Amino acid sequence: MYKQLTNFVQDIYQTNEFIPLHAPTFSGNEKAYVCNAIESTYVSSVGKYVTDFEQHIELYTGTAKAVATVNGSAALHTALFMAGVTAGDLVITQALTFVATCNALYHMGAKPVFVDVSRTSLGLCPKATEDYLTDFVQMNSQGECIHKSTGQRIRAVMPMHTFGHPVELDELLAVCRRWNLQLIEDAAESLGSYYKGQHTGTIGEYGAVSFNGNKIITTGGGGMVLCKSLDDGVHTKYVTTTAKVPHPYEFYHDEPGFNYRMPNLNAALGCAQMEVLPKYLEQKRQLALQYQEFFNCSDFQFVEEPEYAQSNYWLNAVICPDKTSRDELLQTTNEAGVMTRPIWQLMHRLPMFESALRGDLSVSEWLEGHLINLPSSPIDLAG
Numbered sequence: 001m002y003k004q005l006t007n008f009v010q011d012i013y014q015t016n017e018f019i020p021l022h023a024p025t026f027s028g029n030e031k032a033y034v035c036n037a038i039e040s041t042y043v044s045s046v047g048k049y050v051t052d053f054e055q056h057i058e059l060y061t062g063t064a065k066a067v068a069t070v071n072g073s074a075a076l077h078t079a080l081f082m083a084g085v086t087a088g089d090l091v092i093t094q095a096l097t098f099v100a101t102c103n104a105l106y107h108m109g110a111k112p113v114f115v116d117v118s119r120t121s122l123g124l125c126p127k128a129t130e131d132y133l134t135d136f137v138q139m140n141s142q143g144e145c146i147h148k149s150t151g152q153r154i155r156a157v158m159p160m161h162t163f164g165h166p167v168e169l170d171e172l173l174a175v176c177r178r179w180n181l182q183l184i185e186d187a188a189e190s191l192g193s194y195y196k197g198q199h200t201g202t203i204g205e206y207g208a209v210s211f212n213g214n215k216i217i218t219t220g221g222g223g224m225v226l227c228k229s230l231d232d233g234v235h236t237k238y239v240t241t242t243a244k245v246p247h248p249y250e251f252y253h254d255e256p257g258f259n260y261r262m263p264n265l266n267a268a269l270g271c272a273q274m275e276v277l278p279k280y281l282e283q284k285r286q287l288a289l290q291y292q293e294f295f296n297c298s299d300f301q302f303v304e305e306p307e308y309a310q311s312n313y314w315l316n317a318v319i320c321p322d323k324t325s326r327d328e329l330l331q332t333t334n335e336a337g338v339m340t341r342p343i344w345q346l347m348h349r350l351p352m353f354e355s356a357l358r359g360d361l362s363v364s365e366w367l368e369g370h371l372i373n374l375p376s377s378p379i380d381l382a383g
């Protein structure tokens with residue numbers, strides 16, 4: 001199986017050279033737009049491409065307002081800030097995520113509470129979240145959600161759409177409404193993924209997208225805050241651009257802001273990448289179908305999109321029958337130059353989050369021992 005998989009991936013990408021997990025692809029107007037930005041001299045924090053890119057994302061996702069940032073981590077930080085998370089607060093999230101989700105909380109002075117993921121979505125499980133809240137939390141007279149053992153306020157729930165597969169958002173929204181919590185979506189990996197026809201990152205109060213080099217489209221480095229309300233969006237833009245009160249020459253800032261704006265150079269790349277996004281999504285879907293067929297009738301279970309969703313299949317994944325086969329698969333493929341990768345170390349195993357509050361994490365821990373990511377760069381399979 002391991003050798004067959006190696007050959008299969010090498011055939012798909014038509015090379016025996018190193019095959020990365022996800023490489024950026026520039027097949028459209030990237031060079032032209034970046035050169036145009038340079039020629040205009042607007043390479044930094046203002047310029048037409050920033051506005052254009054934000055508008056592209058608004059049109060594509062249907063969000064009320066999109067605010068471009070330097071990266072996805074900054075977008076997450078901004079989203080938490082705008083949602084009113086403050087130092088000392090707790091935020092429910094998943095232990096199965098990339099560290100940036102929890103770093104954003106850390107830098108707010110807030111702490112994660114780890115709740116298990118669902119086997120179907122690989123993202124935050126609504127039932128596990130409800131069960132945790134029922135067991136450990138009580139509402140105070142102001143309608144705030146207070147952790148019984150620490151007395152800290154739980155302010156928000158922050159699911160992550162793992163590898164582009166949308167979490168069960170209706171159910172999570174219902175939990176948030178019952179407990180008076182904000183929903184913030186870490187949609188860093190899920191541009192092009194839809195939950196029941198609605199784009200991920202637009203269902204919670206705020207969503208954060210990443211355009212890092214390994215994502216479905218890239219701006220080199222970049223991110224976007226998706227804001228559910230236009231007013232909040234306008235304020236988000238203000239806060240990410242140093243909160244400067246508009247004036248022809250005076251410099252006056254009326255609240256603590258961030259300098260998180262995306263440079264025009266990066267936004268130029270983003271505008272060109274948006275033009276090829278539909279093609280990449282189709283190519284990635286075809287690739288996922290090929291993997292699915294390959295693993296059919298084997299002990300390995302390919303991770304398919306949940307039935308309620310349309311995933312971007314950012315990173316393809318397969319669940320191995322046991323840890324031994326997972327380790328053998330990792331070793332054989334990587335030795336042959338076909339990059340495969342285990343899931344991230346779960347967040348509660350990292351030194352800065354090991355003392356975080358947590359519920360039962362048995363699904364996350366089971367997935368940690370069984371799941372592998374497969375090469376997933378977009379490729380034209382038709383030739």
Ligand SMILES: Cc1ncc(COP(=O)(O)O)c(C=O)c1O
Nearest residue numbers: 071072073098100101188210212
């Ligand atoms: C789940 C998740 N959250 C946040 C981020 C942060 O994005 P960035 O690398 O653009 O800061 C990433 C990706 O890198 C991610 O995968």
